[in-house]
Amino acid sequence: MTSPLEQKKIKIAGPSVVTANRTWDGIVVYRTAAKGWSAELSEAAIVRNSDEARALLAESVADDVGAIGPYIAPVQIGEDGKILPGNLREQIRRTGVTIGQPAQA
Amino acid sequence: MYAYDEIDRTLVNERVSEFRDQVKRRLSGELTEDEFKILRLQNGVYLQLHAYMFRVAIPYGTLATNQLRALAHVARKYDRGYGHFTTRQNIQFNWIKLAELPDALADLAEVGIHAMQTSGNNMRNVTSDQWAGVAPGEIEDPRIWSELIRQHTTLHPEFSFLPRKFKIAITASDHDRAAIKIHDIGLRLIKNEKNETGFEVLVGGGLGRTPFIAKTIKHFVHGRDILSYIEAILRVYNQYGRRDNIYKARIKILVHELGIEKFSREVEDEWQQIRNSSLQIDGEVIEDIRSRFSYPAYEKLPHMPDQLRQAAADPDxxxxxxxxxxxxKVQGYSIVTISLKPTGGPPGDATAEQMDALADLADKYSFGEIRVGHEQNLALPHVAKRDLPALWKALDKLGLATPNVNLITDIIACPGLDYCSLANARSIPIAQELTRRFANHELANLIGRLHINISGCINACGHHHVGHIGILGVEKNGEEVYQITIGGRADENAALGTLIGPGVKFDEVADVVEDIVEAYLALRERPEELFMDTVKRLGVEPFKERVYATR
Structure with a gap:
């Protein structure tokens, strides 16, 4: 859960995606294989080594108007092929806060 | 309340127009994120885990009811219906859309609220005692001086590109409610032997990964010289502060590395060159600011009205x-702190409905004024004692009458990993669990004054270093781990807590706090001996032994 803001080197240990926040509204998005952004993790492009990750990150950074703050995040691939967040931070980004929000209480 | 003038209104409105244009250019691609980032930060806009976060300043913690209603409006219209009051007299909205931010700022500008000085490497919102102007024994209202500094530093080019953010807090009471010793500059209003107003100036306080308690740099600076003295400090900082390493860029590091004596000499040399300049404050300037603060027309009321005497029969x-x-300070009136720490709730959060209702109550019972304190609670500063029973009933209906102010469940917590992009661990769920563990008021009362502060990372926004019990969330091998300190405090006797041992897992934190509390209850010499007094008398060892004996 080390903050990606401290992510200095691109070194991945397993399947990963590039995630960011959409520029106009800030929502969490994932880079797709079609060189776009999606709010669905299931549509994210999966990279499996550092070279792929570097390339995906480079094209994501270049799309500065679409999304901001792109970084590489780990994911897990379930037996059914479903893409799941690789750590608690990414789980929270995908599913929301782990607490009830006051206005919803 | 402070009445802004036309210059203030023009400045705020121009700022909104400027930011609207910047957002438009950003969304069109004319500005890159690198170019835009500093501009958004100068307008209180961060990027957090889920969305943009919008931080709005509440200068010296004073709000009028129309301003609180405007904050409720922003929460409702542009966000998800609530806001989070921070430890520096700001409010944060967590789900704001960049495209709508200019409209939100424009709506706030209509009531004189803005987001300047809430982020970026500049002079931040000057904070003060939330009881300013009403606390008995206060030297004078510290907000007058806070406002002076606010006016001088807002958009001041020399303070807009500092090595790092810079925070000033002011207190005017013996008991420090503004936590001045953990600020870059702490100012304590005092009188000299000639009964002239001035300041004890402290410098180099701060938390984060390298915490320091501020040191006194000058025992008395006359009020007329305070701007030049602050400017001298900032010039030395601007010149020598490190810009090559973000972790060593705060003034506390410079003060530590130079030593307070050398740092003082540098400031003194600089000050002698500028103290007799236009920075010397004309008495009329202070009087003009003073005249813009309005105070209620208090009635002459009894110390113990019948309504209060009758209500005393109700134990709740x-x-x-x-x-x-x-x-x-006025007979017949009280200051009422409103706990934003309900059992099981996120510390410091208030819904739009609560804000609106509280504004109504402030109009009815507190001359239309609300205060925001660094402990993430609110206050109504001018409540007639006869109105206390009615106010309590109304607050209770709103879920704002939790009787836990200054008790163990009055927890300060940062947003943590649930919201913050810097966090390594969650803070709010820890706070929620602790409020449930100690929900029994009789138990909390038996324990007495005890402050728990929780941060979700080493940046220490939850001020864990100065919690009586401090909890710091870190990450270890992909798991949330929490380090526990005890013995910290943020008041006039500010001190940093001592780490009691290895970190514990998320699920163990509440148990550990229970162990510490049980040890305290067993060790204290008498019921009046507060937790901090026991820690001071015995040190951390007995607590450490209790926590780790079975772990």
């Missing part, structure tokens, strides 16, 4: 009154 009212109601 008494429980609330005892820890939420404080003496006021």
């Amino acid at each position: 009212f008494e429980a609330w009154r005892k820890n939420s109601v404080a003496p006021h």
Whole structure:
């Protein structure tokens, strides 16, 4: 859960995606294989080594108007092929806060 | 309340127009994120885990009811219906859309609220005692000086590109409610032997990964010289502060590395060159600011009205009154602290409905004024004692009468990993669990004054270093781990807590706090001996032994 803001080197240990926040509204998005952004993790492009990750990150950074703050995040691939967040931070980004929000209480 | 003038209104409105244009250019691609980032930060806009976060300043913690209603409006219209009051007299909205931010700022500007000085490497919102102007024994209202500094530093080019953010806090009472010793500059209003107003100036305080308690750099600076003296400090910082390493860029590091004596000499040399300049404050300037603060037309009221005497028979009212109601400088009035720490709730959060309802109550019972304190609670500063029972009933209906102010469940917590992009661990769920563990008011009362502060990372926004019990969330091998300190405090005797041992897992934190509390209850010499006094008398060892004996 080390903050990606401290992510200095691109070194991945397993399947990963590039995630960011959409520029106009800030929502969490994932880079797709079609060189776009999606709010669905299931549509994210999966990279499996550092070279792929570097390339995906480079094209994501270049799309500065679409999304901001792109970084590489780990994911897990379930037996059914479903893409799941690789750590608690990414789980929270995908599913929301782990607490009830006051206005919803 | 402070009445802004045309210059203030023009400045705020121009700022909104400027930012609207910047956002438009950003969304069109004319500005890159690198170019835009500093501009958004100068307008209180961060990027957090889920969305943009918008931080709005509440200068010296004073809000009028129309301003609180405007904050409720922003929460409702542009966000998800609530806001989070921070430890520096700001409010944050967590789900704002960049495209709508200019409209939100414009709506706030209509009531004189803005987001300047809430982020970026500049002079931040000057904070003060939330009881300013009403606390008994206060030297004078510190907000007058806070406002002076605010006016001088807002958009000041020399303070807009500092090595790092810079925070000033001011207190005017013996008991420091503004936590001045953990600020870059702390100012304590005092009088000299000629009864002239001035300041003890402290410098180099701060938390984060390298915490320091501020040191006194000058025992008395005359009020007329305070701007030049602050400017001298900032010039030395601007010149020598490190810009090559973000972790060593705060003034506390410079003060530590130079030593307070050398740092003082540098400031003194600089000050002698500028103190007799236009920075010397004309008495008329202070009087003009003073005249813009309005104070209520208090009635002459009895010290103990019948309504209060009758309500004292209700144990629930008494429980609330005892820890939420404080003496006021005017007889017949009280300061009422409103706990934003309900059992099981996120510390410091208020819904739009609560804000609106509280504004109504402030109009009815507190001359239309609300205060925001660094402990993430609110206050009504001018409540007639006869109105306390009615106010309590109304607050209770809103879920704002939790009788836990200054007790163990009055927890300060940062947003943590649930919201923050810097966090390594969650803070809010820890706070929620602790409020449930200690929800029994009789138990909390038996424990007495005890502050728990929780941060979700080493940046220490939850001020864990100065919690009586401090909890710091870190990450270890992909798991949330929490380090526990005890013995910290943020008041006039500010001190950093001592780490008691290895970190514990998320699920163990509440148990550890229970162990510490049980040890305290067993070790204290008498019921009046507060937790901090026991820690001071015995050190951390007995607590450490208790926590780790079975772990």
